[in-house]
Amino acid sequence: MEDGLKVLLIDDEDDLVSTLVERLEIRGVYAVGVNTGNQALEQVRSGDFDVVVLDVKLKGEDGVEVMKRIKQVRSSLPVILLTGHMSQEASEAGFKAGAIDYILKPINLDDLILKMNEAINLYKK
Amino acid sequence: MGRLLRKLIFVDHSANEMGLPSRYGRMWRNTVLAVAAVCIIPLLTITSVNYYLYQQSFHKEITQPILRITAITKRSLESFLEERIAAAKYVVSREQPEDLYDSEKLASILSRMRQSFGGIVDIGVVDSEGVMRAYAGPYDLHGKNYRDQDWFHKSLVREVYVSDVFLGHREFPHFIVAVKREGAKEKSLIFRATLDIEGMVRQIQVAGIKRHCDAFLVNTDGLLQTPSRLYGDALGTFSGEIPPYSESSELFEEMVVESEKYFMGSAYIENSPFIFIILVNHEGLMAGWLAYQGEMLSILILSVLAILLLIMRITTSWVSRIKEADLRREATLHNIEHTNRMASIGRLAAGVAHEINNPLAIINEKAGLITDILGISGDLPHKDKLLKQTETILKSVNRCSEITHRLLGFARHMDVKNEPVAVDALIRDVLGFLEKEAAYRDIKVEMNVSDTLPTIHSDKGQLQQLFLNLINNAFDAMKKGGKLVISIASLPSQKVSITITDDGSGIPKEDLEKIFEPFFTTKKTKGTGLGLSITYGIVQKLRGTIEVESEIGRGTSFIVTLPENRPS
Numbered sequence: 001m002e003d004g005l006k007v008l009l010i011d012d013e014d015d016l017v018s019t020l021v022e023r024l025e026i027r028g029v030y031a032v033g034v035n036t037g038n039q040a041l042e043q044v045r046s047g048d049f050d051v052v053v054l055d056v057k058l059k060g061e062d063g064v065e066v067m068k069r070i071k072q073v074r075s076s077l078p079v080i081l082l083t084g085h086m087s088q089e090a091s092e093a094g095f096k097a098g099a100i101d102y103i104l105k106p107i108n109l110d111d112l113i114l115k116m117n118e119a120i121n122l123y124k125k
Numbered sequence: 126m127g128r129l130l131r132k133l134i135f136v137d138h139s140a141n142e143m144g145l146p147s148r149y150g151r152m153w154r155n156t157v158l159a160v161a162a163v164c165i166i167p168l169l170t171i172t173s174v175n176y177y178l179y180q181q182s183f184h185k186e187i188t189q190p191i192l193r194i195t196a197i198t199k200r201s202l203e204s205f206l207e208e209r210i211a212a213a214k215y216v217v218s219r220e221q222p223e224d225l226y227d228s229e230k231l232a233s234i235l236s237r238m239r240q241s242f243g244g245i246v247d248i249g250v251v252d253s254e255g256v257m258r259a260y261a262g263p264y265d266l267h268g269k270n271y272r273d274q275d276w277f278h279k280s281l282v283r284e285v286y287v288s289d290v291f292l293g294h295r296e297f298p299h300f301i302v303a304v305k306r307e308g309a310k311e312k313s314l315i316f317r318a319t320l321d322i323e324g325m326v327r328q329i330q331v332a333g334i335k336r337h338c339d340a341f342l343v344n345t346d347g348l349l350q351t352p353s354r355l356y357g358d359a360l361g362t363f364s365g366e367i368p369p370y371s372e373s374s375e376l377f378e379e380m381v382v383e384s385e386k387y388f389m390g391s392a393y394i395e396n397s398p399f400i401f402i403i404l405v406n407h408e409g410l411m412a413g414w415l416a417y418q419g420e421m422l423s424i425l426i427l428s429v430l431a432i433l434l435l436i437m438r439i440t441t442s443w444v445s446r447i448k449e450a451d452l453r454r455e456a457t458l459h460n461i462e463h464t465n466r467m468a469s470i471g472r473l474a475a476g477v478a479h480e481i482n483n484p485l486a487i488i489n490e491k492a493g494l495i496t497d498i499l500g501i502s503g504d505l506p507h508k509d510k511l512l513k514q515t516e517t518i519l520k521s522v523n524r525c526s527e528i529t530h531r532l533l534g535f536a537r538h539m540d541v542k543n544e545p546v547a548v549d550a551l552i553r554d555v556l557g558f559l560e561k562e563a564a565y566r567d568i569k570v571e572m573n574v575s576d577t578l579p580t581i582h583s584d585k586g587q588l589q590q591l592f593l594n595l596i597n598n599a600f601d602a603m604k605k606g607g608k609l610v611i612s613i614a615s616l617p618s619q620k621v622s623i624t625i626t627d628d629g630s631g632i633p634k635e636d637l638e639k640i641f642e643p644f645f646t647t648k649k650t651k652g653t654g655l656g657l658s659i660t661y662g663i664v665q666k667l668r669g670t671i672e673v674e675s676e677i678g679r680g681t682s683f684i685v686t687l688p689e690n691r692p693s
Contacts, residue, residue, distance in 0.1 A: 013486070016483070
């Protein structure tokens with residue numbers, strides 16, 4: 001159980017987001033799932049999240065751009081990129097924009113939780 | 126010889142497999158024929174014209190002297206006879222008949238005639254009855270009657286008569302010249318001179334008859350009037366054809382005597398029954414012509430052979446160059462086509478993989494959620510069975526995920542690093558990963574490294590993946606106890622070639638063209654069919670080339686060529 005961990009999930013696939021939220025909650029992680037960049041920004045402004053998991057390819061939006069906007073609101077919020085495949089160009093752009101890590105689809109939930117904890121610990125330092 | 130034949134005969138294997146004649150063979154043959162025709166036909170024409178003109182000239186050179194000799198001899202013989210006839214006429218016209226009937230006076234005339242002309246045997250005077258009334262000479266012919274003899278009757282008819290050569294009672298070949306004196310019965314007489322044939326033989330010899338010639342006189346009945354080298358003594362038979370009458374000298378080209386060919390010159394001698402014949406052996410005269418013919422034919426054959434050889438050599442060189450250029454063009458087109466096909470497949474694969482990834486992630490999460498819910502739920506009917514089902518779903522999702530990641534790996538554009546790489550050391554590192562498997566399967570690995578191997582500048586990580594894929598594939602193809610040979614050599618074109626040769630099962634010919642395509646696999650259940658396509662993608666990115674050679678049952682060689690990329 002990951003008590004107290006608050007995570008914002010952003011992916012344009014609603015089914016994926018809702019299922020992930022449910023699974024994380026079973027593991028004691030507080031998760032909020034949204035499908036667009038604007039919804040994500042609203043959540044970041046209003047909520048107190050420990051970490052963001054952001055899909056690189058949102059419908060009609062560039063995930064890296066969304067991340068930049070999130071960082072403008074809260075630069076200390078760690079962002080993990082969610083991607084079908086992390087190419088070198090995409091990863092470099094993501095890391096340059098402030099991503100702390102990435103995870104590949106389909107997601108191994110244990111890996112995700114591990115990466116989220118590592119990211120939070122890294123930011124706390 | 127073998128090399129020459131191989132050079133001369135162009136074999137288009139693909140055409141031959143289809144049962145068609147070689148295109149380059151046809152091209153070679155047609156070119157040789159066309160160029161040979163253009164070169165050899167004029168040569169043959171010029172040679173033929175030259176041959177004809179020379180033959181005409183040579184013919185004239187041969188025949189003109191024969192005709193000249195014939196004409197000269199004709200004139201000599203006619204003069205010879207005319208002199209004797211004129212002398213007889215002179216005697217007949219100057220002397221009175223009673224003086225001519227006087228044997229003493231006749232002897233005196235014979236003496237004078239012998240002083241002036243050679244060859245006169247005797248002379249006599251025959252009256253109109255055919256009785257020899259007076260005679261001067263070595264025989265006793267006084268009173269002999271010639272009334273029944275042919276010459277007497279002919280002499281009566283003609284003013285002057287020259288007889289054929291005959292033996293008579295003198296028993297040596299001779300002829301007579303008879304001149305008739307017209308007058309009353311007592312006054313009419315025939316003055317007759319007997320001549321041996323030596324005088325005429327000398328006239329013929331004077332004409333300068335050479336060793337390979339024969340010259341003689343015949344009469345119109347074909348009896349020899351003088352001795353002949355070919356036909357024997359006088360009064361023998363001349364078996365040749367008597368030439369038709371002509372006032373001038375004539376030449377006949379092909380007279381055959383004892384199977385030898387002769388030129389024959391002939392001339393009728395005026396006021397006599399004699400025909401002068403000269404036979405000149407072809408062989409003697411034609412020796413020069415035959416030698417010329419031989420030389421000309423040899424030069425012609427040698428020239429034609431030299432032209433043909435030169436044409437064949439030049440054509441071989443041209444057709445070889447055309448063939449090489451065609452092969453290079455075909456190979457380039459094939460490479461472009463292959464690269465384009467691979468790029469298209471890559472783009473398609475990447476798109477498909479990306480699109481599949483999202484639903485795959487949802488399936489993964491849904492199955493995961495079911496597992497989670499089952500995990501926190503108490504005892505439920507069929508719980509274990511449901512957990513097994515979700516486990517299978519998750520495993521399948523992982524398998525699909527592996528495939529999509531590999532597909533994207535094949536297609537993605539990664540930046541290529543440019544770091545110094547010692548290819549031999551890198552391959553030894555890769556072999557280190559596979560040490561345990563090699564030991565377990567008793568596979569021997571041999572490395573042949575060129576002494577002058579340069580350090581190349583390339584992407585170490587990608588090269589590791591490239592060689593790991595190739596060596597892994599080789600291991601998969603080999604049986605226990607197999608042998609893998611890795612040869613690394615420096616090429617003159619600032620490239621390094623790495624050849625990985627296994628002694629495994631080999632790849633069928635029909636599969637060789639497809640092995641670099643995604644999802645093509647010969648490993649049935651084991652492989653994803655992406656290993657070699659990823660390898661191909663890496664080689665392309667590193668601006669290298671990859672080729673494969675394989676023989677069923679003998680093994681497979683992958684030849685990777687990488688640029689040195691020396692820093693400028």
